Amino acid sequence: MADAVDRLFSEFFTGLTERQLTYLKWEIRQRVGSSDENIGGSRGSRRNGQRDLVEGNLIREESNPMIQRLEREQRSMAEFCLTLDKSSLLILNYRYDNRHRYTWYEVANKMMKSERQCQRQVYNLKREFKQSVWYTREIVSKYTYNRNV
Numbered sequence: 001m002a003d004a005v006d007r008l009f010s011e012f013f014t015g016l017t018e019r020q021l022t023y024l025k026w027e028i029r030q031r032v033g034s035s036d037e038n039i040g041g042s043r044g045s046r047r048n049g050q051r052d053l054v055e056g057n058l059i060r061e062e063s064n065p066m067i068q069r070l071e072r073e074q075r076s077m078a079e080f081c082l083t084l085d086k087s088s089l090l091i092l093n094y095r096y097d098n099r100h101r102y103t104w105y106e107v108a109n110k111m112m113k114s115e116r117q118c119q120r121q122v123y124n125l126k127r128e129f130k131q132s133v134w135y136t137r138e139i140v141s142k143y144t145y146n147r148n149v
Contacts, residue, residue: 005126005135006096012077013096021070028060028067076134084125087111091121 011017061067081089094107095118108115129135 005129008073008077008129009092009096009126010098012074012081013093014098017070017074017077021067021074024064024067024070025061028064029057031060080129080132080134088121088125091118092125095122 081092084092091107091111094102094110095104102110104115104118108118111118113121
């Protein structure tokens with residue numbers, strides 16, 4: 001049965017989270033900002049126009065809750081994967097990469113283990129992730145600061 005951790009693993013190992021982040025940031029950069037409110041127009045406003053556009057885009061990117069959520073998910077999954085050994089990463093990659101998702105039988109053959117051992121290892125990894133610092137929203141949001149202050 002699929003749960004939130006399965007979704008996180010699948011999106012991370014498929015690369016969907018990274019693609020969504022890239023697309024959302026691109027979409028924000030493509031939006032045309034409001035025109036200059038300085039009707040008189042001075043040399044300073046023309047000179048700072050590009051800088052204001054870049055700053056406006058950065059503010060919109062950093063204040064977007066969807067981008068913040070995706071960055072938090074990506075960062076937590078990447079940091080969790082740094083704690084794993086090579087065989088655990090291979091099993092997760094074989095099982096959760098939707099571009100070439102393998103059955104338990106194929107995963108077991110590639111890892112030279114039984115199907116049950118592979119299933120148990122993935123179950124233990126999911127449980128370890130759920131109990132880790134990276135999965136709890138309170139701790140993840142506690143250490144992400146708001147740059148718009």
